[in-house]
Amino acid sequence: MKICLLCSHGGHLTEVLYIMEAFEGHETFFVTYDSVRTRQLDRRYLLDNIGKNPWKMATAAVRILRILRNERPDVIVSTGSEIAIPAFYLAKLLRVKTIFIETWTRVEQPTGTGRLVYPVADVFLVQWERLLSKYGKKARYEGAIV
Secondary structure, three states: OEEEEEEOOOHHHHHHHHOHHHHOOOEEEEEEEOOOOHHHOOOEEEEOOOOOOHHHHHHHHHHHHHHHHHHOOOEEEEEEOOOHHHHHHHHHHHOOEEEEEOOOOOOOOOOHHHHHHOOOOOEEEEOOHHHHHHOOOOEEEOOOOO
């Protein structure tokens, strides 16, 4: 199975790195932001940080579309942040399965990214049971993943 690991370059990347063991035996590649830290990753695509800039979001969407069409992953796994928004909507159009893992740091309130990708995520995991009531029936609590 080919897995795209998609996240921002700070704490969200740290969370993905904590669960790398789960992807052993599978082909993986990263889509993340360019930073000193992410340049050290194997098989990576580095984008400019999107932030809340609509133009950067559109530019990132074009790059992500190219990456997904070239790599053809079976699934995208993301811990956030805003980089997941264009990726999950494009994945839906390309019929690529998606798994979103709400960040461990969100105990009471959902993230903006979580709210935006929830409708299109195939699997949506929260790491705190209290968050289940903030999302719909698709959200699942399987315990702390990170």
